[in-house]
Amino acid sequence: MEELGLLFRLILAFLFLSTFVSKISGMGTHLSIVRAYQIIPYSWSKGFTYLDLGLQATVAVSLLIGFFTTLGLSLAILLLGLYTLAISINLARGRKKISCGCGGMAGNHFLSWKLVLRNLVFISLAVCVGQWSGGWASVDHYLVSGSFEITNGVMAIFFSSVSISLLMAISGEISTFKHILRKRQG
Numbered sequence: 001m002e003e004l005g006l007l008f009r010l011i012l013a014f015l016f017l018s019t020f021v022s023k024i025s026g027m028g029t030h031l032s033i034v035r036a037y038q039i040i041p042y043s044w045s046k047g048f049t050y051l052d053l054g055l056q057a058t059v060a061v062s063l064l065i066g067f068f069t070t071l072g073l074s075l076a077i078l079l080l081g082l083y084t085l086a087i088s089i090n091l092a093r094g095r096k097k098i099s100c101g102c103g104g105m106a107g108n109h110f111l112s113w114k115l116v117l118r119n120l121v122f123i124s125l126a127v128c129v130g131q132w133s134g135g136w137a138s139v140d141h142y143l144v145s146g147s148f149e150i151t152n153g154v155m156a157i158f159f160s161s162v163s164i165s166l167l168m169a170i171s172g173e174i175s176t177f178k179h180i181l182r183k184r185q186g
Helices: 002-025 027-036 042-065 069-092 113-132 139-145 152-185
Strands: none
Touching: 002 027, 002 042, 002 069, 002 113, 002 152, 027 042, 042 069, 069 113
16 A cells, blocks of 8 residues: 555645646736635735645645655645635536636646546545555655665656656646637637
8 A cells, every 4th residue: 555655645746746836837827716716805815825835835845755744645635625615615606617726737627516526536645645655755754764765666656656647737738728629619
């Protein structure tokens, strides 16, 4: 199970890293999306956006190198839970024509219950990482034990997680492209 824990940890790390990079590179757009959700007061939206980005970066770095992993996983679950709640509130209001604001390998989609389900899967992955993750390729493990193991198995898992993450990103881009084509066709 340690292997799955590392694989899931790296997939979550790449997910948060890619969404962070996507949001920071389109900061104005991301701020507009946060405001479009109409959940937090307009005057708080800029501060919330910066806090969100800071927490995403913390999760990405924590999970990528395995440093303060429990904190990273807790923040990942908190953020994914908040995103899921925000999406659910807007869906309950009948507001579906809002970009989810995910970006990165998660893609950008209009709000739907599929996004809620997807986020619940990611939350489940984070919980599994907390249960299954051992010390492989982890700074936390190194600090406790003094040994940092990078074996062929760890490298295979790393490259597998990169491959899975790239496939998720490509899938998201294809979905976005299809949406644009449908929109142009009327």
